[in-house]
Amino acid sequence: MKENLYIDIETQQVTHELSHRIAGKTGLEEPEIYTLLREIEEIRSRKATITEERMKELIRRMNRIIEKTL
Numbered sequence: 001m002k003e004n005l006y007i008d009i010e011t012q013q014v015t016h017e018l019s020h021r022i023a024g025k026t027g028l029e030e031p032e033i034y035t036l037l038r039e040i041e042e043i044r045s046r047k048a049t050i051t052e053e054r055m056k057e058l059i060r061r062m063n064r065i066i067e068k069t070l
Contacts, residue, residue, distance in 0.1 A: 005069055014041045026068035036061050 005025055012018055019034035026033075040058060043050060050058075 009037060009040070010044075014038055022065065026065055028065060028068060033065065036065075 005022060007018065007022060009018075014034070014037040016030065016034055019030045019037060022028070022033050023030040036058070040062075042048070043058075
């Protein structure tokens with residue numbers, strides 16, 4: 001998302017404002033984006049181990065956002 005939206009989710013705090021900006025650029029629903037970003041942020045902050053299936057699901061959801069910016 002950093003390259004396509006000029007938004008670095010690794011360095012920016014996840015807020016509804018950030019999600020709203022992404023929603024405006026992608027046409028996706030803000031709550032859907034916010035939920036995804038919070039899930040990723042939580043996993044990263046805890047350095048949690050997740051299943052392969054869960055990782056694939058998060059990647060699929062991220063790809064959906066990225067595809068909307070192409």
